[in-house]
Amino acid sequence: MSEATFEEISASDFFYRNRDIAGFSNPSRAIFAAIRELVENSLDAAESIMVPPDIYVRLSFEKNVSKETQIYRLRVEDNGTGIPPRHIPLAFGQVLYGSKYKLKQQRGTFGLGGKMAILYGQITAHEPATIISSTGSTHIFMFKIMIDIQRNRPIIMDRKVLLNKSGWRGTIVEFALEGDYFRAMPKIIEYFKQTAIVNPYANLTFVDPRGRLYRFTRATTVMPEPPKETLPHPYGVDVELLQRLIQITPHENMLDFLRNHFHRVGRKTAEKFLEFSGIDASKNPKKLSHEEVVRLAQKLKEFKEFIPPDASCLSPLGEELLRTGILKELKPEFVAVHQRKPATYSGHPFIVEAAIAYGGEIPAKGQFLLYRFANRIPLLYDEASDVATKVINSMNWRRYKVTPDMPIAIVVHICSTKVPYKTVGKEFIADRPEVRREIANALREVARQLQRFLSKKEHVNREKKRMGVFSRYLPKIAQFSTKLAGKEKPPDIEKLLRSVSRLELE
Amino acid sequence: MNSNSAGSVVERRKVVLERLRRLGEEIYEQLDKGIFPSIEMPSRSIENIYYDTKLRQYVLGDKRVRRSVRNIRHLRSFTQLIWAALFSYELTSQRKTSTLRDVYYSAQAYEMSFKDQQESNNIITDLETVLGFSREDFNIFPEERSAVFGDLTIRYTVPGYEGKTLNLTSHPDGVMIGPALTSAEFVETSADKVIAIEKGGLFTRFIEENVHKRFNAILVLTAGQAPRATRHFIRRLNRELKLPVYIFTDGDPWGMHIAMVIISGSANAAHLRDLTTPDAKWSGVWATDIVNYKLPTDPLDEIDIKRLYELQRDPRYQNDPLWQREINTFLKIRRKAEQEAFSRYGLTYIVDEYLPAKLEQTK
Known part of the structure; x- marks a missing residue:
């Protein structure tokens, strides 16, 4: 009997092996996904400090790889919050690192979009990625990094610190990747156009490999209210989340645990729920057995009296x-x-x-x-x-x-x-x-x-047409009858024409 | 409307012109007062057409329709009607004539285009209804032409010929019943009857065979269904000269109905008077003639039979047992014969034998 070997794989490795999950399934899709992920990170970065986003994207041709695919260099610049230097390597060099595990509306949900793009670039173009960022402080930081795929760790290839004389704030990401721009082009252009629809306060600029410039200019500087972070609502939690909450909670009884970790659960609701589920209010959550946690998750879903979540964690466009x-x-x-x-x-x-x-x-x-x-x-x-x-x-x-x-x-x-x-x-x-x-x-x-x-428009058209018919025929009737009656002066039809337009208003 | 049987042709024209002018005046005054002008006229819809047994023709009932400028759907036809009135006024006062086709084209000069000939014809019929005069009275004539031959002297009233007289035997092909003849006045005649003939070939034969002299008759070619001008002309011969009228047509439902329209008019002209000659007689070719004279025949086809059943129910055919008898005979023998069928007995047989016999029979 041979010994089975178990190999632990890192998150980077996992996504590397399953890259189509994140949308990097083929060269045309990959180039679209890379642009999209970085643009969305940039939009989030600007919105988080309530600054109307200015995003510049440049895709330039590097060399041919095969008939269908080429190496391109992608550069995305934003005027967002910037990343403190100590976070830069991990933010871009470690998959599943990020701030997207709290509950508020955000564009990405995996926390891997930007990193996935860089990872994809690295395995197809074999070059380090360049990250330049400043939070608007006195310095600008530049990193060249690669990802150690197996260990899911950033490798810093180079690091520079520059003086930030102009007070620039934002992030620039630049790396090479393999792709098929010409097949992806229609989707990419469409992506920018639609992004401009739903982010009318953003300036988007895209320079494509042919040197064509696509510019989507903001029509307003008004931005939607940013979302607030909220606690998870009891109806939406599962065993996994419960266990994580139990691990971090400082509270030593179930009543306080429920009151402090869940959205819209106060003393009264918590008491009612504990009675409903038959769990002792004074029980230390850390002492719950696995079976009890599973039961708790189930009871949370069954209890009918939780107040529905409020929408302060959402940021609709309006x-x-x-x-x-x-x-x-x-x-x-x-x-x-x-x-x-x-x-x-x-x-x-x-x-x-x-x-x-x-x-x-x-x-x-x-x-x-x-x-x-x-x-x-x-x-x-x-x-x-x-x-x-x-x-x-x-x-x-x-x-x-x-x-x-x-x-x-x-x-x-x-x-x-x-x-x-x-x-x-x-x-x-x-x-x-x-x-x-x-x-x-x-x-x-x-x-x-x-x-x-539409019915108003139709009505207006009908009335316009109606008025047209009257002003076409009434003068003729006047002209013919004047002649027929042997009169000199035509009758005054202005009164009638006016009454026709009055009829319309009724 | 029955008062439209104006005396002389000249009188009649004066009345028509006055009617037209008054129509213009009414509309002018309504416009000037700021009222949407409207015109009322008898309805010509099927439900409003009745057969008047006293007048022996179709007449319009009491139902009336109002054309108002306030109604956008009437606006165009109203304007066309006023234009047609003006056009007719100018024609009549300048003593010019025009055809229905001319009307259709003349409108375009006033940016008043008609959709098609039918639309313009309808407007002229509207004008007839409003005025109670037929279009010939305001100098609009159809394209059809028929002819007259015989000892009748007429006096023209058309410009350039006013006062000139003409004897209607002066041209061996007959004289066309056109606007000039229609508006002419009768001076004198030696004839004592009128013979109306459906077909040109027979009309010519009758002239060649001196039927006008031998039977002392005025010959009228209806050229198929008689045009209104011809029907009016026949009526005038009957009324003004007191001449009896005999009608000879083909021996089939269509020929029979040509005679009936001369006698009792058509439903299409229910709004008009003075187009009928109720005392005129249909002298042949009857269905019974086909039997009695053993004429060469053709079988009736489906559409002929269908027409016979229609005529059987037609109120115009109800009063005289002759019509019903002939319809029934047609339906029994299921054959029809043309006027030319008499040629089997020689070209002059129809004049020598048939005609005198039938004139006597239908006297």
């Missing part, structure tokens, strides 16, 4: 900003936006925002254009599987006098502390009944507004 973004990028004739009240699924709060845009530069394609967003990032793949598509397809649009051949774009934005993605690829939203209902209600509201607009 109706005004959504309208601004749509007007600026889609240039429609009309747009209706609606934000739903916060709702929850499985203890996770979420808010749905929807908009419907009509006419102007929106093309009529025989079906509605759909723009999907989650936590202010565009979702560009697997549209057909998304719950929003299902809602749109099952809606009775004729009720709203809307047909698919009209030039219409629909925007659906869902924000949540935990967006219910269907897959790890984070490309489409799962069909949860709570989410479906919110999207449907939001779309109904904007559809009603569109219907009002």
Whole structure:
């Protein structure tokens, strides 16, 4: 009998072996994913200090690898918060290092986006990545790092400290990676455009390998309220999270444990719950057996009297900003936006925002254009599987006098502390009944507004046409009857024409 | 409207012109007062067409329609109607004539294009209904032409010919019943009857065979279904000259109905008077003639049969047992014969034998 060998693999190694999970499955997808992850980090970095983001992305050609793939150099600059020098190597050189394990709405959820991009660059281009950052202090720090994949550790190849005379604040990430830009191009351009819709307060600049400049200029400097961090809601916790909380808690009885680690649980609710679950209020959480923890997790889900989570941990775009973004990028004739009240699924709060845009530069394609967003990032793949598509397809649009051949774009934005993605690829939203209902209600509201607009427009057109008919024929009737009656002076028809336009106002 | 049987042609024109001018005045005054002008006229819809047994023609009932400028759907046709009135006024006062086709094109000069000929024809019919005069009275004539031949002297009233007289035997092909003849006045005649003939070939044969002299008749070619001008002309011969009228058509439902329209008019002209000659007689070719004269025949086809059943129910065919008898005979023998069928007995048989017999029979 041979001895089985067990090998422990690091997080870096795990993602290296399963890189398609993070969206790096092929050269075209990889280049898109790298840009996307870094841009989203940059947006978060600027928003966290309430500064309208200025993001500059440059992708330049380095050399050919094969017929389909090339090595490119990607550079992303932002005006965000900057990273303190002691965190830089770990922030970019260690997978699963980061601040994304607290509960508030954020763009990424794995804490590996940017690092994954650098990791992918390293294994395809074999070059260190350059990170330059300053928090606006007196110095700028520059690191060249590589990742030790097996040990999940950064290797610092070079480190420089420069004087920050101009008071610059922000981060620059630059590294080489293999990719297929020309196949990825349409998605990348679309990504920037849609990012501009849902971040109308950001300046986005992209210089592509052909030297073409794409610039998306902000239309406002107003930014949405930043999300607040919250404790986990009892409906949304699992055994794993419970055990982690038990490990770190300073509280020595269950009552205090519940009151201090869970969202919207006060003394009364905690007491009621303990009675419901039959757990002794004075029990030390650290003394709970594994079976008791499993039972606790189950009881937390069963108890009906927890107050629903509040939405302060969410940062929706808001109706005004959504309208601004749509007007600026889609240039429609009309747009209706609606934000739903916060709702929850499985203890996770979420808010749905929807908009419907009509006419102007929106093309009529025989079906509605759909723009999907989650936590202010565009979702560009697997549209057909998304719950929003299902809602749109099952809606009775004729009720709203809307047909698919009209030039219409629909925007659906869902924000949540935990967006219910269907897959790890984070490309489409799962069909949860709570989410479906919110999207449907939001779309109904904007559809009603569109219907009002359309019928008003039709009315105005009809009246214009009507007035046109009168002003075309009345003078002729006057002319002919004057001649026929043998009169010299034509009758005064101004009065009649005026009364025609008065009829319209009624 | 029955008062439109104005005496002389000249009188009649004066009345028409006055009606047109008054129409213009009414609309002018309504406009000037700031009222949306409207015109009321009898409805020409099927439900409002009745057969008047006393007048022996179709008439319009009491239902009236109002065309108002306030209604956007009426605006275009209203404007067209006023234009047509003005156009007719100018034609009539300048004593010029025009065809329905001319009307269609003339409108374009006023940026008043009609969609098609049908639309412009409808407007002229509206104008007839409003005024109670037929379009010939305001100098708009159809394209169809028919002819007359016989000892009748007329006096023209058309410009350039005013006062000139003409005897209608002066041209061996007959004289066209056009605007000039329609507006002419009758001076004198030696004839004592009118013979109306459906087809040109027979009309020519009758002239060649001196039917006008031998039977002392004025011959009228209807050239198929008689145009309104011709129907009005026949009526005038009947009324003004007190001449009995005999009609010869093909022996089929269509020929029979040509005779009926001359006698009792059409539903399409229910809004008009003075187009019928109720005392005129249909002298042949009857279905019973086909049997009695053993004429060469063709079988009735499906559409002929269908037409016969329609005519059987038609109120115009109800009063005289002759019509019902002939319809039933057609349905029984299921054959039809043309007027030319008599040629099997020689070219002059129809004049020598058939015509005198039928004139006597239908006297």
